[in-house]
Amino acid sequence: MARIVVVTSGKGGVGKTTTSAAFGAGLARAGYRTVVVDFDVGLRNLDLIMGCERRVVYDFVNVINGEANLNQALIRDKRVEGLEILPASQTRDKDALTFEGVESVLNALAETHDYVVCDSPAGIERGAHLAMYFADDALVVTNPEVSSVRDSDRVLGLLSSKTRRAEQGEEPVKEHLVVTRYAASRVGKGEMLSMEDICEILSIDLLGVVPESTAVLNASNAGVPVIMEEKTDAGQAYDDLVARYLGEEREHRFLTEKKGLFGRLFKG
Amino acid sequence: MGFLDYFRSEKKRSASLAKERLQVIVARERTNRGGADYLPALQQDILEVIRRYIAVDDDAVRIQVEREGDCEVLELNVTLPETE
Ligand SMILES: Nc1ncnc2c1ncn2[C@@H]1O[C@H](COP(=O)(O)OP(=O)(O)OP(=O)(O)O)[C@@H](O)[C@H]1O
Ligand SMILES: [Mg+2]
Numbered sequence: 108m109a110r111i112v113v114v115t116s117g118k119g120g121v122g123k124t125t126t127s128a129a130f131g132a133g134l135a136r137a138g139y140r141t142v143v144v145d146f147d148v149g150l151r152n153l154d155l156i157m158g159c160e161r162r163v164v165y166d167f168v169n170v171i172n173g174e175a176n177l178n179q180a181l182i183r184d185k186r187v188e189g190l191e192i193l194p195a196s197q198t199r200d201k202d203a204l205t206f207e208g209v210e211s212v213l214n215a216l217a218e219t220h221d222y223v224v225c226d227s228p229a230g231i232e233r234g235a236h237l238a239m240y241f242a243d244d245a246l247v248v249t250n251p252e253v254s255s256v257r258d259s260d261r262v263l264g265l266l267s268s269k270t271r272r273a274e275q276g277e278e279p280v281k282e283h284l285v286v287t288r289y290a291a292s293r294v295g296k297g298e299m300l301s302m303e304d305i306c307e308i309l310s311i312d313l314l315g316v317v318p319e320s321t322a323v324l325n326a327s328n329a330g331v332p333v334i335m336e337e338k339t340d341a342g343q344a345y346d347d348l349v350a351r352y353l354g355e356e357r358e359h360r361f362l363t364e365k366k367g368l369f370g371r372l373f374k375g
Numbered sequence: 376m377g378f379l380d381y382f383r384s385e386k387k388r389s390a391s392l393a394k395e396r397l398q399v400i401v402a403r404e405r406t407n408r409g410g411a412d413y414l415p416a417l418q419q420d421i422l423e424v425i426r427r428y429i430a431v432d433d434d435a436v437r438i439q440v441e442r443e444g445d446c447e448v449l450e451l452n453v454t455l456p457e458t459e
Contacts, residue, residue, distance in 0.1 A: 253393050260401045264408045297390045304394045308401055 109217040112224050113242040113280075115266075117258030119229030121250045122287035125323055125333065126345075127226035128156045130246065132332035133349030135190035139221040142181065144213075145195035146238035147228040148203055154194045157184065158330025168196035171208030177215055186335065191220075201233065209237050231258075231265060241271050244281045246314065250288045251300040256308055259284075263309065283314035285348065290319045291364040302362060315348030317341055318361040406439045414438055421451070431456060 114127045124147075131143035144167065145153035154160040159182045165175035170193075177193075184190035193216070196203055216223045227238035239245065245266050249259040266280045267273055273280070286302055293299040306313050322339035326332065334345040340361055347357045407414065418438045425431055437452040 253397055256397055257400060257404075260404065264405070268408075294390070297388070300390055300393050300397075304390070308394070308397050 109220045109223045110243045111213060111217065111241050112222060112244040112246060113227055113239045114224060114246045114248060114285075115227040115235060115239055115262055116229065116248040116255070117231055117235075117262040118250075118255045121248050121255050122285075122317070122323075123229075123248050124152050124156050124226050125327070126246060126248050126285055126287065126317075127153060127224050128332040129334040129342075129345035130349060130352075131192075131222075131224045132157075132184070132187050132190055133334045133345060134222050134224070134353075135184070135187045136334075137349065137353060138189070140189045140219065141222045141224065142191040142193060142216050142220050143224045143226060144193045144216070145226050146204070146234055147195050147226065148201065148234055149195075149197060149199055150228070151195040151197050153192060153226050154182070155330060156327050157192055157332060159184065159192060159194075160330070163194045166194045166196040167212065168198055168203040170212055171203070171205060177212065186331075204234065204237050206237065206240075210241065213241050231261060235262075236265070236269060239266060239270055239280075242266075242280050243272070244283065246283050246285050247309075247311065248285045248287055249305060249309070251286060251290075251294070251302075251305060253300075256300065256305055260309055263311065282311045283352070284309060284311045285315050285317070286313070287317040288319045289316050289361065291362060295364055302359075313359075314351055315344060316359055316361055317344040317348070406441070414440070421453075425453060429455060 114123045114130065116123050127143050131141050135141040143153060143157070145151060147153070148168065154163050162182050165180035167180070169175040170177055170180050181191045181193055184192070213223060225238045225242065228234040247259050247262055249255050263282060266282060270280050272278065284306065286305055289302065290299055294301045302313065302316055318340050320339060320341035322336055322341045323333050326336050333339065333341050334349070336342040337346070344361050347360065350357050418436050421438070422431070422436045425436065431454070435454045439450050441448045441450055
């Protein structure tokens with residue numbers, strides 16, 4: 108049986124899809140059979156970020172409606188052995204994902220994989236609810252910024268009340284904090300909430316801090332999960348994050364800025 | 376205090392202001408969470424009853440549920456207008 112991991116945030120544009128792609132690729136690289144499922148019905152972006160947009164034939168909704176079987180819809184990644192994606196539908200019908208449909212697809216995926224990573228849409232409406240409902244673990248993606256932190260707290264409330272585990276009185280969904288777009292230099296100047304501030308407010312375990320990095324845009328331009336760019340700061344931060352998730356102890360590397368000449372000259 | 380320090384302390388306040396505001400709003404939203412869907416309606420009804428007797432502001436009634444051990448306590452605060 109697979110573990111189902113939702114990547115969620117409430118607020119939009121904070122890095123859920125970037126994180127889903129990197130996390131999924133990282134788990135597969137570590138030898139786990141992994142599938143990343145795009146729940147963002149209508150917008151479908153995971154395929155682009157993972158570089159398989161031209162190979163999409165059938166999608167999640169086709170499978171739910173019985174128009175295709177799961178094997179026809181799953182796309183195997185060409186670079187990483189054991190990595191697959193299930194693309195979202197571009198239908199405008201927001202109710203295309205049914206509760207029963209999602210449940211049966213996730214059950215089927217869980218039988219043939221070790222990890223099912225669910226890339227949630229933004230918001231706290233139906234799509235986000237379905238993406239988190241069956242989860243065992245949650246990666247709560249947060250930017251160091253007031254509205255993102257507040258939305259993450261609301262999402263934590265939903266994870267502890269509106270999920271299968273909560274409703275059936277099982278062990279709660281395991282929540283992990285992922286802080287992305289972290290600009291250590293701005294934190295140092297007191298302009299940006301620090302990792303400690305965010306941890307104190309949300310009081311959940313910190314899984315990883317991903318720095319604000321041009322590598323993320325570059326990787327998305329090329330359709331490569333940023334974790335594959337091993338020389339980049341963001342790639343390394345995601346690599347650490349996956350290793351920690353799998354139980355390894357690793358230090359947080361990107362909490363302080365690497366001071367360049369300019370920084371050293373103006374060091375106060 | 377140097378010229379650069381002046382700007383630096385302004386900015387210090389920026390992040391800590393964000394933190395303070397977040398702590399307040401998150402604490403408030405957490406107490407409103409957890410099942411009590413009827414609270415906003417109850418708050419509105421109480422406000423209307425009070426207004427039959429006294430003219431109070433829209434935000435005069437504050438209501439929240441506190442958990443104390445096994446029992447829940449409904450806490451109600453009504454701010455009356457200042458009398459001169
Ligand atoms: N660590 C980072 N550094 C710089 N840019 C980043 C970083 N993480 C994400 N971004 C950028 O932020 C934007 C949004 O990222 P992404 O699509 O992953 O967010 P999302 O949460 O999935 O958005 P949505 O809510 O729309 O689904 C993208 O342009 C991405 O390149
Ligand atoms: Mg997304």
